[in-house]
Amino acid sequence: DSGVTQTPKHLITATGQRVTLRCSPRSGDLSVYWYQQSLDQGLQFLIQYYNGEERAKGNILERFSAQQFPDLHSELNLSSLELGDSALYFCASSTGTGGIGELFFGEGSRLTVL
Amino acid sequence: GENVEQHPSTLSVQEGDSAVIKCTYSDSASNYFPWYKQELGKRPQLIIDIRSNVGEKKDQRIAVTLNKTAKHFSLHITETQPEDSAVYFCAPSGGSYIPTFGRGTSLIVHP
Numbered sequence: 001d002s003g004v005t006q007t008p009k010h011l012i013t014a015t016g017q018r019v020t021l022r023c024s025p026r027s028g029d030l031s032v033y034w035y036q037q038s039l040d041q042g043l044q045f046l047i048q049y050y051n052g053e054e055r056a057k058g059n060i061l062e063r064f065s066a067q068q069f070p071d072l073h074s075e076l077n078l079s080s081l082e083l084g085d086s087a088l089y090f091c092a093s094s095t096g097t098g099g100i101g102e103l104f105f106g107e108g109s110r111l112t113v114l
Numbered sequence: 115g116e117n118v119e120q121h122p123s124t125l126s127v128q129e130g131d132s133a134v135i136k137c138t139y140s141d142s143a144s145n146y147f148p149w150y151k152q153e154l155g156k157r158p159q160l161i162i163d164i165r166s167n168v169g170e171k172k173d174q175r176i177a178v179t180l181n182k183t184a185k186h187f188s189l190h191i192t193e194t195q196p197e198d199s200a201v202y203f204c205a206p207s208g209g210s211y212i213p214t215f216g217r218g219t220s221l222i223v224h225p
Contacts, residue, residue, distance in 0.1 A: 002157065035215070042203065043158070043215040056212050090157065099207035100146045105157040 003027065006091050006106035014114055018079040021109045025072055025093030031055070032074040033094070033103065034066060038087040049074055081113045116141045120204055120216035127194050128224050135219045137204030138186045145208035147180055147187045152218070153200045162189070166208070194223045 003026035013019055025032050034046040045058035049068035060066075063081075068074040078085060088110050092103040117140040127133050137147075148163035164171045164178045164187065171178050175194075180187040187206070191198055201220050207213040 002159075033213075042217040043205075045212050045214065048212060058212065099213050102148065102160045102163065103150075103158075103205070103213060105159070107157050 002104040002106065004091060004093050004104050004106035006089075006109050008109055009107060010110050010112075012112045012114065013081060015081055015083060017081050017113075018077065019081065019111065021076040021078070021089050021091075021111075023074045023076070023091030023093075023106060025074070025091075026104050029093035029095055029104070030072065031094045031096065032068055032072070033092045034060075034074070034076050035090045035092065036087050037090060037108075041087075043090065046076070078111070081111075083113050086111055086113045116144065116206060116212075116214040118204065118206060118214050118216045120202075120219050122219060123217065124220045124222070126222045126224065129194060129196060131194055131223075133189075133191045133194055133198070133221055133223075135189045135202055135204075135221070136186055137188065137206065137216055139204075139206040139214075140185065141206070141208075142182075142185065143208060144185075144206040146213075147178065147204070147206050148213070149176075149178060149189045150203045150205060150215075151200045152203065158203060161202075191221075194221075196223050196225050199223045 005024040030051045035043040046060040048056040088108045092105045145166035150158040152158040177190040201218045204216045205213040
């Protein structure tokens with residue numbers, strides 16, 4: 001158990017819909033990262049938050065947004081869903097902010113868009 | 115951003131053989147070099163890491179070697195076992211805030 005909790009584990013929805021994925025980092029970790037993993041793809045970085053503020057942005061679509069709340073949990077919002085958004089979305093947390101040190105991953109949220 | 119390449123993309127070995135996976139990166143400012151293992155249907159987990167002031171690190175059957183001049187680092191697994199079968203990712207970082215993952219190497223260990 002990594003200490004990172006993600007919900008829901010599985011989600012099936014239709015094109016055009018909106019979903020919210022939730023992540024609770026390990027106790028004490030201030031950084032939260034979101035990654036997308038599609039079939040036969042690596043882990044594509046989406047966005048990072050540190051202590052409530054956006055720290056870095058990757059190739060995140062404009063239809064996607066995220067935030068980190070004062071209690072440090074984070075939510076990833078995906079809207080106007082397309083078939084190609086079907087993927088495994090991982091949240092990871094770490095103690096620091098500079099990309100140095102172990103990333104602790106949650107179990108992931110598997111999104112299927114029909 | 116950082117360009118990360120892993121080779122090979124697939125590696126098939128017999129149980130007991132050694133396996134080597136190489137990761138090449140582009141950002142000379144990178145100073146943290148981890149390897150993650152992802153078993154089928156599971157989350158990635160760190161198996162070994164090395165920092166730029168060290169050339170090699172070993173932990174039982176696994177080791178990581180770093181060549182900062184050439185900008186590559188490698189994962190070495192000796193005496194492979196079927197439970198080593200997984201996808202392995204490198205994720206160098208430090209030059210930016212973002213650990214950039216390679217596309218992964220699928221290791222298959224045949225009993």
